[in-house]
Amino acid sequence: MSRSTRRAAGIGLGTVRHVVLLAGALLMIAPFLYMVAISFTPNSYVLTTPPQFVPENPTLGNYAQALDAQDIPRYFVNSLVVATISTAISVLLSSMMAYAFARFRFPGREVIFRILLVGLMIPAVMLLIPQFVLAKHVGLLDSLGGLVVFYVAGSLALNTFLLRGFLEQTPAELDEAMQMDGANAWTRYWRLALPLAKPGLATATIFTFLACWDEFAWALTIINDPEARTLPIAIRLLAGQGNNAVQWGVVFAASVMAVIPVIVVFLVFQRHFVQGLVSGAVKG
Numbered sequence: 508m509s510r511s512t513r514r515a516a517g518i519g520l521g522t523v524r525h526v527v528l529l530a531g532a533l534l535m536i537a538p539f540l541y542m543v544a545i546s547f548t549p550n551s552y553v554l555t556t557p558p559q560f561v562p563e564n565p566t567l568g569n570y571a572q573a574l575d576a577q578d579i580p581r582y583f584v585n586s587l588v589v590a591t592i593s594t595a596i597s598v599l600l601s602s603m604m605a606y607a608f609a610r611f612r613f614p615g616r617e618v619i620f621r622i623l624l625v626g627l628m629i630p631a632v633m634l635l636i637p638q639f640v641l642a643k644h645v646g647l648l649d650s651l652g653g654l655v656v657f658y659v660a661g662s663l664a665l666n667t668f669l670l671r672g673f674l675e676q677t678p679a680e681l682d683e684a685m686q687m688d689g690a691n692a693w694t695r696y697w698r699l700a701l702p703l704a705k706p707g708l709a710t711a712t713i714f715t716f717l718a719c720w721d722e723f724a725w726a727l728t729i730i731n732d733p734e735a736r737t738l739p740i741a742i743r744l745l746a747g748q749g750n751n752a753v754q755w756g757v758v759f760a761a762s763v764m765a766v767i768p769v770i771v772v773f774l775v776f777q778r779h780f781v782q783g784l785v786s787g788a789v790k791g
Contacts, residue, residue: 539766546570546760569760577741578733579761586738587768589651590719593658597715598708600659601666606696608667609674610682620671626664635728642729649732658719666711673707674700709776716772720765738765 540560546569548562573579608620638657639648647653677700685695701708723739730736742761746753 542759543763545756546763548756550754550756569754569756570764572754573745573757573761573764576757577745577761579738579741579764581734582736582738582741583764585651585735586720586765589654589658589737590716590768593655593662593719594712594715596655597659597662597666598711601663601711602670602701602704602708603696604663604667605670605674606700608671610679610695610700611692620667623664624668626661627668631661632724635724638725639728648729649735650729651735653729654719654722654726654737657725658722662715662718666715669711669714670704670707673704677703709778713773713776717769720769 537560541558544560544562547565547567548559549564549566549568604623608616642648642653642657647656681699681703682695685699690698721739722737723743726737726740727743730740738761742758742765745761746758
């Protein structure tokens with residue numbers, strides 16, 4: 508095969524690859540674009556066939572109705588507070604645990620780590636009843652604190668697994684050099700491990716924030732006070748209004764507002780996301 512033929516074949520393969528990737532990207536983003544389009548579409552034109560991705564008579568009425576039907580700003584703030592605090596505590600604690608597993612040698616280290624990973628094998632829905640009983644005994648029902656405590660507990664295993672794999676890839680010689688200079692464990696963790704683990708921390712932050720922001724089952728289980736509801740519950744209540752006549756334009760308008768913080772968090776941390784995801788997965 509001549510050089511020109513191989514070059515033409517390479518160009519053709521590259522074109523096919525880009526076409527396939529573009530088609531996959533369009534397939535994945537189409538539901539989001541359709542949700543945005545419906546959120547600006549009057550209810551009388553919602554769910555038409557074929558689907559319209561560009562509304563003929565765009566309106567902001569669905570957003571105004573969503574804000575009037577439920578106390579969306581309060582629920583938005585509740586979700587934002589819960590997700591932010593849960594993410595910060597979870598990433599901090601899991602990074603400490605990951606550093607200990609990656610750098611220290613102590614009896615039962617691997618056994619403890621594997622016990623921790625058992626949490627990844629248990630479906631969250633199976634823990635709803637035990638968690639509810641525990642929350643009732645410690646007075647965490649009907650409170651945002653009850654969400655934070657169990658969101659943090661539920662995310663520690665995955666974050667520790669991810670961050671340990673990433674920290675084990677960082678050169679141990681740097682840690683030993685700081686130790687020879689008199690740096691204690693906390694100094695080495697805070698000034699060396701955390702700066703080097705930025706990609707892994709970004710990945711853990713995105714995963715944790717997304718999980719806490721979108722969580723519905725546990726929030727629905729323990730929250731009865733309307734003032735303590737989170738955004739997923741509010742959207743579910745919107746979908747349940749009007750008997751069988753669901754106002755999808757209103758529901759999608761609230762959903763678009765709920766997606767905005769997730770997009771913001773991803774854009775802030777996306778520079779480190781891919782590197783952290785690959786590094787933690789390969790080594791872990």
